[in-house]
Amino acid sequence: QVQLVESGGGLVQAGGSLRLSCAASGRTFRSYYMGWFRQAPGKEREFVAAISWSGGSTYYADSVKGRFTISRDNAKNTVYLQMGSLKPEDTAIYYCAADRSGRTYYSEYEYEYWGQGTQVTVSS
Numbered sequence: 001q002v003q004l005v006e007s008g009g010g011l012v013q014a015g016g017s018l019r020l021s022c023a024a025s026g027r028t029f030r031s032y033y034m035g036w037f038r039q040a041p042g043k044e045r046e047f048v049a050a051i052s053w054s055g056g057s058t059y060y061a062d063s064v065k066g067r068f069t070i071s072r073d074n075a076k077n078t079v080y081l082q083m084g085s086l087k088p089e090d091t092a093i094y095y096c097a098a099d100r101s102g103r104t105y106y107s108e109y110e111y112e113y114w115g116q117g118t119q120v121t122v123s124s
Contacts, residue, residue: 002026002098002113009094009118012086016122020081022096022115030054033102034072034079035111038092038120048094049081050105059105064090086122093117 003025012018022034035050049070050059058070069082079096097111104110 002028002032004096004098004113004115006094006096006115006118009120011121011123014086014088014122014124016086017082017084018086018120020083020094020096020118020120022079022081024077024079024098026077029077029098030074032098032100032113033105034070035097035099035105036070036079036081036094037097037108038090038094039117040089040092043092045095045108047106047108050102051079052102061106083120086120088122088124090120091122092120094120 004022006022008020036048037045038048039045047061051070051072055072067085072079095117096115098113099111
């Protein structure tokens with residue numbers, strides 16, 4: 001069992017930055033691929049970024065590539081999402097999720113555990 005708690009969301013102006021954190025419980029954090037997803041009002045949840053068990057591989061949605069960076073600290077059981085050059089269309093609830101296999105890291109159906117989400121609002 002893994003429990004995930006996101007933090008770091010808030011209100012920011014377009015062009016600004018935010019760093020989201022996701023703290024995981026348990027001693028098996030390094031056994032999980034970690035992903036970030038987001039869901040805007042009236043839209044389906046979408047993949048944002050993912051990172052492999054050791055952090056050696058990272059993956060991004062085209063919409064955030066070059067602006068967002070995912071990283072993890074296995075000693076702290078935490079995964080991060082550094083978001084820069086934020087746009088109003090980045091406004092959403094952001095969720096972190098954990099998956100053992102990483103086979104289809106871009107699919108929300110792959111992930112076993114989810115956090116409760118943190119709101120990110122980007123004003124124009």
